[in-house]
Amino acid sequence: NAGVMQNPRHLVRRRGQEARLRCSPMKGHSHVYWYRQLPEEGLKFMVYLQKENIIDESGMPKERFSAEFPKEGPSILRIQQVVRGDSAAYFCASSPPTGSSYEQYFGPGTRLTVT
Amino acid sequence: KNQVEQSPQSLIILEGKNCTLQCNYTVSPFSNLRWYKQDTGRGPVSLTIMTFSENTKSNGRYTATLDADTKQSSLHITASQLSDSASYICVVRPGSSYKLIFGSGTRLLVRP
Numbered sequence: 001n002a003g004v005m006q007n008p009r010h011l012v013r014r015r016g017q018e019a020r021l022r023c024s025p026m027k028g029h030s031h032v033y034w035y036r037q038l039p040e041e042g043l044k045f046m047v048y049l050q051k052e053n054i055i056d057e058s059g060m061p062k063e064r065f066s067a068e069f070p071k072e073g074p075s076i077l078r079i080q081q082v083v084r085g086d087s088a089a090y091f092c093a094s095s096p097p098t099g100s101s102y103e104q105y106f107g108p109g110t111r112l113t114v115t
Numbered sequence: 116k117n118q119v120e121q122s123p124q125s126l127i128i129l130e131g132k133n134c135t136l137q138c139n140y141t142v143s144p145f146s147n148l149r150w151y152k153q154d155t156g157r158g159p160v161s162l163t164i165m166t167f168s169e170n171t172k173s174n175g176r177y178t179a180t181l182d183a184d185t186k187q188s189s190l191h192i193t194a195s196q197l198s199d200s201a202s203y204i205c206v207v208r209p210g211s212s213y214k215l216i217f218g219s220g221t222r223l224l225v226r227p
Contacts, residue, residue, distance in 0.1 A: 004158070033213065042119070042204065042217035043159070056214075091158055095213075104215065106151075106158035 002027065004094050004107035012113045013082045021077040021110045025094030032075040033104055034060075034067060037089040049075060050097075082114045117142045119207050119218035127224045132195055136221045138188040138205030146208040150179050150190045153202040153220065162190070162203075195225045 005024040013019050025032050030051050035043040045059040049069035060067065064082075069075040079086055089111050093104035119140045128134050140148070147166045151159035163172045163179040165188070172179050176199075178191045192199055202220040209216060 006158075009156075031213075035217075040219065042219040043215075044217070045214045048213055059214075093158075103161070103164075104213075106160070108156070108158045111156075 004029075004092055004105055006090075006092050006107040006110050008110060009108060010111050010113070012115060014115055015083055016081050019079040019082050019086070019112055019114075021079075021090050021092075021112070023075040023077070023092030023094075023107060025075070025092075026105055028096060029094035029105070030097045031095045032069050033093045033095070034075075034077050035091045035093065037091060037109075039088075043091060046077075079112075082112070084114050087112055087114045117207075117209055117216045119205050119216050121203075121205050121218040121221050123221060124219075125222040125224070127226060128195055130195060130197055130225055130227050133191065133193050134195060134223065136190045136192075136203050136205075136223070138190070138218055140186050140188070140205070140207045140216070140218075142186075142207040142209045142216050144210040145183065145186075146210055146212075148179075148181060148188050149206045149208075150177070150188075151204040151206060153204055155201070159204055159206075192223075195223075197225050197227060199223060200225045 034046040037043045047060045047067045048056040064080045066078045089109045091109045092107045122137045149164045150162045153159045165181045176193045204220040205218040207216045
């Protein structure tokens with residue numbers, strides 16, 4: 001059973017470009033969480049999604065950021081018109097659908113660098 | 116405000132030595148506390164999970180303690196190895212929430 005997969009692992013974008021980060025949850029997991037980790041800081045919750053639904057996006061900036069988890073395919077975190085401050089590591093985690101303690105399994109992360 | 120604080124921020128030890136990492140939290144209500152190991156360039160991997168009623172839990176050379184009264188936890192690493200070099204993150208789950216509260220981690224470097 002493959003773990004949580006994220007791609008790309010490293011992404012470089014110039015200011016103003018768009019960044020698309022992908023996350024494939026573990027097999028059988030239907031809950032996905034995105035976190036951002038700034039240098040020297042802990043992971044911060046951004047958004048929680050289930051298939052085709054955004055459950056909680058309270059940690060995500062209102063502008064330029066969006067997330068989706070379609071019925072088919074990976075979850076996508078999209079950042080439009082990136083700025084230098086978006087440079088960070090973005091981690092995705094997934095958890096089983098029900099009866100769990102919300103144990104979250106983390107992917108390896110995507111390191112976004114905005115130049 | 117729910118917070119998790121870790122100390123020290125970084126630590127260097129010699130291979131074979133023991134060390135203890137600290138975690139203080141102000142998270143309410145408390146559900147569980149996990150220690151994660153995060154290797155450079157990788158995602159966090161769970162080492163231990165402790166609930167309110169557990170005081171000590173071991174996973175190989177890693178032993179975690181929890182004092183729910185003082186809201187403190189520690190992670191003790193015995194006979195350190197070079198592969199222990201990583202960040203160790205304390206994470207608390209508040210109540211039934213999925214919004215985990217992460218500490219900023221302790222960066223451990225084990226030198227030969």
